[in-house]
Amino acid sequence: MKNCLIVDDSRVIRKVSRHLLEGMGFAVTEAADGKDALEQCTAQMPDVILLDWNMPVMSGLEFLGHLRDQEGGDQPRVVFCTTENDIDHIRAAIDAGADEYVMKPFDRETLHVKLQLVGMV
Template sequence: MKHCLIVDDSPVIRKVTRRILEALDFEIEEADDGQQALDSCRRRMPEAVIVDSLMPEMDGFAFVRALRQTPGGGAPKILLLNTEYDVAIMARAIHAGADDVVLKPFDRSQITQKLEGVGLA
């Protein structure tokens, strides 16, 4: 079973994402901020991370950069969640080390398509 870390300060987004991923046979772990997520990754590196771009303390871009610098942090496939379609934000996400961007609101088909695109579905 593949392991995915969901990182979002919104409990609702984490719950929706969890339900989608559990239906796709992922084992789920959750974090509500970037530092908690990094700590989780240091304990057990996931195959996938879905992280919100805008969070207090450490935003998704900073988290992705930090994760990529962590031993083993180059391996997870990272999908960054964002609320607007903006080429500059998408480029910033990819430059930080994300594999793709998912626009909110999203549904199961969008998440599945993005995971297939990075080789995880």
């Protein structure tokens, strides 16, 4: 079973995402900010990370930079999941090492397609 780390400061988004991902057969863990997520990745690297952009403590972009610098941090597929939809944000995410980008709000089908694109389903 593949595991997914959901990184989002919104408890509602984490709950909805967990429901969708568990329905697709993923084991799911959660983090409310980038710092907590980085600590979890150090302990056990997930297969895929669903990552919010705007969070307290450490933003998604900062987290991604630290993740990709870590040993094994190049392995997880990272899907940015955010309300930031302009081309500059998308380019910055991809340049920082994101594998895909999905806009909030999203549904099961959209998330499934993005996970297919990164080879996780």
